[in-house]
Amino acid sequence: MTGTINDGWISSQGPFVQRFERAFADYHGSAHGVACGSGTAALTLALRALGVGPGDEVIVPEFTMIACAWAVTYTGATPVFVDCADDMNIDVTRIEEKITPRTKAIMPVHIYGRRCSMAAIMDIAFEYNLRVVEDSAEAIGVRPVGDIACFSLYANKIITAGEGGICLTDDPRLAAQLAHLRGMAFTADHSFLHKKLAYNFRMTAMQAAVALAQVERLDDILAARREIERRYDLGLKDIPEVTVMPPRDVLWMYDIRAEHRDELRVFLEGEGVETRLFFKPMSRQPGYYTPEWPSLNASRFSADGLYLPTYTALTPADQDYVTGKIRSFYGTA
Template sequence: MADLSSQAFPVNTPKFWGNEKELVAKCIETGWISSEGPAVKDFEGKLAARCQRRHGIACANGTAALDIAVQALGLGQGDEVILPTFCIISCINQIVRGGSTPVLIDSDDTFNMDVSQIAAKLTPKTKAILCVHTYHFPVDMAPVMALAKERGLKVIEDAAEMIGQTCAGKPCGSFGDISTMSFYPNKHITTGEGGMVLCDDPELAERCRKLRNLCFDPKKRRFVHEELGWNYRMTNLQAALGLGQLEFLDAAVLRKREIGQLYSNLLKGCPGLVLPPDLNKNEKNIYWVYGVELQPSVPADAEEVMRRLADAKVGTRPFFWPMHEQPVFLQMGLFKGLSFPVAERIARKGFYIPSGLALTNEEVTEVARRVRAVMEGLSG
């Protein structure tokens, strides 16, 4: 066994399973490196099929996918969109930029949006609900879908952190009018940067494709535009990498769960830490990251614990910072005076430890040993 006592552990190291290099090399050999290459459509079709969707629209990153989704659904001035306060800022960017009003929901104990609070926030101006699966478990989609059907609302599903996860037996990425994914290096499938929009409606899919490609209209003269879009295309190189990763998605999910369960066994009884559960309402934790929360008795916040772990050469990331506390939105006059206690608590008390697919069991064991040492030091 290697001596890991002096090794530093980054918060994420991606895993390449075997044939990614060959697929990317083929792009270079054939000259197909731009978004025009054949791997893009192949990747779109195969991931859409995996998610039980009819259409996939590959794009530059997960933020681009969300921008396209919001714009494609026609959300704009005067519309209200329900979403969690506890999420990455990408989720809210185009809602605000497009003139819609974001209406925020607090978290539940899974770190997801508390869906029981949605109905009370609906008004005649509500047009859509954005569900964001977070860290460990999917959002409870059944009541969301029922409410959306009853009220005639659009549903956007951000499945970036749940690639390969299921909800009530259906794949994440299959819910609502439109779904989005990210292929950043810490995701279960990575293309370096990259994202995808998934939907079933052919007209909506074509709308997404136009928005992704500067709103070029194939029926009109090239470089003549009647509306604005983005250059949000994915390259053939990225798609080739994604195809190689997609072949091993089941193995990636299995390995994430092995890492999570090993951490839970090693950190059981660790003073001051609330560990993530393995099950929630019969859904298995996918352990996209291994997120922990400090118990109220710990005489420090997450930032202090993370500093101590950095001294021990253990990489960490804080949890998301709530949207209602973001300075940029407060400066715009949004969310003043609002409080969401669960999101505020977990933002201050939560963080995650090294969770990348490339971690070995020996490395997980060493990280857990250092985490336990830091927490025992805090508890005296």
């Protein structure tokens, strides 16, 4: 980041944003990267670039971060929710029943770093002539296959710029439209004639420099996180009250399901261990509330799930402390 300051490049201009876009795209095997201000901004740009707007519907998982639904709503379209499967990703077998003549796109989300069944989703998209926007906010390092993949660089993500996001695509026309919408839809001569509604969603050079430094060592970061996953798996096995969840393609957060979860959280907080709850089902959110709430897998996961401290610098001693406290709570220490 000192290079950006020394060279005077602190806004979105200069070489650092482009260097980050190129490095991130290359790492994921994509042709084009368009950086922006957040993961939510990336999702919104992706939907707009694909022409999603008022009157359209977008298939969204019931179990996800609300930013997915909000991005759809920002465009004027309507999110249509599909329950999750046992891996907490969107249940591919339930997608087709939610498709209508208004459906424009599917937004699969790689929950907690587990890759969705993308081959099946792409087959459905092909059959119904739909576009695919991958929410890869929690899956940095997973190669995308949809029309556009959207990543987050928020402070708790696998790599971070504090805030930030990036869209990846293999389509040069989509990349150009993403960049156009990101930068207030300026014309080529940068006159102040703006022909469409757009956004100031640009990433700063300082953010890009911070993110670029981490892309350059992303293999090591992902390997360190795989080791964290392995140690948690070992430390939590054979506790009847704890369900160790399926392996992740990349580790964003180490998630478990636990009996007496709320009491466990209070106990761990008292021992200096911070945890987080699983996502709430979208149909329970005030903005998307559904009075006739069906029985959902998402509700089961939300009721007893939490994730444990997960960051690249987490030490074996830190993990031993966490798993030891959990065993102590359940009387299996």
